[in-house]
Amino acid sequence: MGKVALITGITGQDGAYLAEFLIKKGYIVHGIKRRASSFNTSRIDHLYQDPHVEQRNLILHYGDLTDSMNLTRIIGEVKPDEIYNLAAMSHVKVSFDTPEYTANVDGLGTLRILEAVRLLGLIQNTRIYQASTSELYGLVQEVPQKETTPFYPRSPYAVAKMYAYWITVNYREAYGMHASNGILFNHESPLRGETFVTRKVTRAVSRILLGMQDQVFMGNLSSKRDWGHAKDYIKAMYLILQQDAPDDYVIATGVTTTIRDFIRMSFLEVGVEIEFKGVGLEEKGFIAGIKESLFEEKMGVSCLESFKKRLGEVVVRVDSQYFRLTEVELLIGDATKSKTKLGWIPDYDLPLLVKDMMESDIREMKKEAYLKEGGYIILDHFE
Ligand code: NAP
Ligand code: F7E
Numbered sequence: 001m002g003k004v005a006l007i008t009g010i011t012g013q014d015g016a017y018l019a020e021f022l023i024k025k026g027y028i029v030h031g032i033k034r035r036a037s038s039f040n041t042s043r044i045d046h047l048y049q050d051p052h053v054e055q056r057n058l059i060l061h062y063g064d065l066t067d068s069m070n071l072t073r074i075i076g077e078v079k080p081d082e083i084y085n086l087a088a089m090s091h092v093k094v095s096f097d098t099p100e101y102t103a104n105v106d107g108l109g110t111l112r113i114l115e116a117v118r119l120l121g122l123i124q125n126t127r128i129y130q131a132s133t134s135e136l137y138g139l140v141q142e143v144p145q146k147e148t149t150p151f152y153p154r155s156p157y158a159v160a161k162m163y164a165y166w167i168t169v170n171y172r173e174a175y176g177m178h179a180s181n182g183i184l185f186n187h188e189s190p191l192r193g194e195t196f197v198t199r200k201v202t203r204a205v206s207r208i209l210l211g212m213q214d215q216v217f218m219g220n221l222s223s224k225r226d227w228g229h230a231k232d233y234i235k236a237m238y239l240i241l242q243q244d245a246p247d248d249y250v251i252a253t254g255v256t257t258t259i260r261d262f263i264r265m266s267f268l269e270v271g272v273e274i275e276f277k278g279v280g281l282e283e284k285g286f287i288a289g290i291k292e293s294l295f296e297e298k299m300g301v302s303c304l305e306s307f308k309k310r311l312g313e314v315v316v317r318v319d320s321q322y323f324r325l326t327e328v329e330l331l332i333g334d335a336t337k338s339k340t341k342l343g344w345i346p347d348y349d350l351p352l353l354v355k356d357m358m359e360s361d362i363r364e365m366k367k368e369a370y371l372k373e374g375g376y377i378i379l380d381h382f383e
Contacts (some may be wrong), residue, residue, distance in 0.1 A: 002026035002057075005353045006078050007210040008065060008113070009086030013191045014131070018084060018234040021045060022056050025238075030078045032063035032071075032087065043191050059212060065109030072116040079122065082241050083275035084129045085113050088161075091195065096325055097155035103160045110164035114171045114179065123177050127241045130168040132181040133161050133333045134226070134252070137351025147183065147250055152324040169248070182237055185252035185333040189230040190360035197259055198227065198357065205266045206264040206361040208298055208315050211306055212370050215315045221260040221283060223278070224330045228253045229356070237341040249342065253334020257350060260285075263316060265351070271295040272307075274316065285316030298362070320380035330363060 005022050009015045019029050033041060037316025041048065041060075049056040055138045061078075065087045074201050075083070088106045089095060095102040110130055117126050137145045138154035155158045172179045194197040197218075201259030204216035228251070236251040257265075260276055263285060267274045274285045287310055296304045338344040348356070 002074050003081040004028045004030065004078060005082045005084060006030045006032070006075065006080035007084045007086060008032045008063075008109075009088060009131075010060070011040050011043060012086060013043070013189060013193065013230050014187075014234055014237075014264070015084075016047075016191055017088050017189070017230050018237060019044055019047055019058065019088070020232055021238065028059070030059045030061060030074070032074060033060050034064055034137070044047050053220055059344050065105045065112065068112045068116070071112050072120065072366075075113070075116045075122070075126075076120050076301075077263045080126055082127045082129070083113060083117070084131075084237055084241075085110055086131045089157070090130065092155045092157045092194070092328075093322070093324055095155050095160070099156035102156050103163070106157060106160035107163035107167075109204065111167050113168060114177065117177065118171070118175055121219065123175055127178040127246070128168070128180070129237050129241050130164055130179065131237075132165045132168075132183045132248070133158070133184060134185040134250075134333060135328060136162055136165060136183065137331065138328050140328075140330055142320045143330065144252075144332040145147040146334040147248055147251065147337055154328050155324070158328075161249075172246050178247040179239075180240045180243075180325075181191060181248040182233075183242055183248060183250045183333075184233050184236070185226040185228065185331060186249070187228045187230045187233040188357065190339055190357055191230065194355070196226075197359075198262060198353075201266050202354070202357040202361045203365070206358065209270060209272070209307060209362070212365060212367050212369055212372075213318055214313075217317050217319035217322070217348050218259065218263070218279050219319070220324070220327055221263075221316075222258055222329070223327060224256040224332070225262075226252045226256045226332045227256065227262070227350055227353060228346055229353045232346035232348055235343060236338060236344045239338075239344055243342070247341075249338045249355065250335050251344065253346060253349065254333060254335060255350060256330065256332035259381065262354070265354045266358055269354055270298040270362075276316070281318050283318050284314045286314045287311050 059289040089102045136151040139152040142149040164259035171177045188198040271291030273289035275288040
């Protein structure tokens with residue numbers, strides 16, 4: 001029999017990649033999904049198995065991190081070898097609008113899981129991974145940030161995650177639980193939620209290239225993030241739970257990049273050069289050049305002919321509605337401990353991540369454009 005894992009947040013970016021990874025390793029994966037008025041499982045539909053299939057390796061349960069009884073029942077029924085607590089209200093800006101809900105899910109939700117494992121007498125059987133975050137470092141006290149760097153959270157999201165981090169450490173120390181924190185820096189992918197900055201950019205750039213959108217409005221272009229690929233980061237979660245002793249680990253690439261440069265890189269993926277001029281709210285990004293052969297190779301000849309007419313146009317503007325009340329200006333992680341103790345080695349760097357996200361979004365947007373009447377998309381470049 002393979003091991004049994006329970007993933008909260010299985011319908012999210014990381015949950016989807018982790019479920020697929022664990023199933024390939026021979027696990028039986030149970031996942032908690034929320035009831036929604038429309039389907040919310042698009043990221044894991046390719047893994048779905050009809051309940052009538054015998055010996056399923058993916059089993060979904062309705063649940064919510066705010067519902068202790070529900071969590072306790074599911075954990076009691078499943079008796080997992082490993083719990084990956086990935087469920088969260090994970091959007092930093094939205095957490096300023098929903099601070100109490102965020103604290104309930106992201107902070108107390110973790111306590112509910114730890115308590116359920118303890119009360120069910122599963123401490124010796126069940127290992128727990130807590131999805132901690134580089135947002136804990138917030139107003140950074142040290143550069144780069146590592147496991148010993150003091151925390152200074154800068155949002156209701158980060159403060160809630162700080163509670164979750166310490167309650168995980170406390171249950172480990174008080175009850176001897178195998179409970180560990182992965183302090184993961186930003187990680188992205190084609191499955192990233194559409195309102196996080198990288199995906200917002202790769203989607204908008206794809207639409208601008210295809211003539212489906214004129215420009216994109218952004219927030220703080222100068223903040224810096226250490227971006228990795230979610231496919232690499234879920235492997236670290238798994239490795240953390242395979243260690244004999246529980247511990248806390250930073251997972252990061254060690255490279256930091258501004259939002260402005262991420263936008264430049266996304267356009268450059270198809271040969272479009274963007275220059276930024278102006279400062280603050282007046283900063284604008286305009287099309288400064290086109291490498292025609294690369295553009296034609298990626299987008300098709302008729303798309304190139306339309307796009308050439310846009311040379312010099314402004315495609316990026318700043319809108320203060322996307323600013324954070326308290327911003328995290330700089331994140332850059334030092335993952336030495338993970339590399340030496342876990343043997344964690346990422347496959348992707350930032351250029352490969354941008355390439356993966358841009359190729360996926362261009363493909364998606366071409367499909368969308370094709371479905372719209374009057375689109376000029378060339379079908380030989382459809383896939
Ligand atoms: P995500 O795409 O936003 O997924 C979050 C998941 O949590 C979704 O499945 C969501 O369900 C579920 N969820 C939200 N509220 C819930 C509730 N009340 N009860 C049960 N489930 C709930 O996030 P992600 O990028 O995969 O990140 C996974 C975890 O790592 C999160 O805890 C996040 O805070 C943390 N983290 C992320 C990063 C990053 O860069 N991605 C870095 C560090 C830490 P729906 O699909 O129904 O919304
Ligand atoms: O913002 C700036 C914004 O929303 C990154 C979550 O997964 O990673 C994520 O949190 C930066 C910030 O991610 C826009 O001000 C500029 O400085 O993509 P983000 P985040 O806030 O870093 C951490 C590790 C988590 O744990 C979280 O769960 O980009 N920015 N313009 C913008 N951000 C957004 N969303 N939209 C903009 O238009």
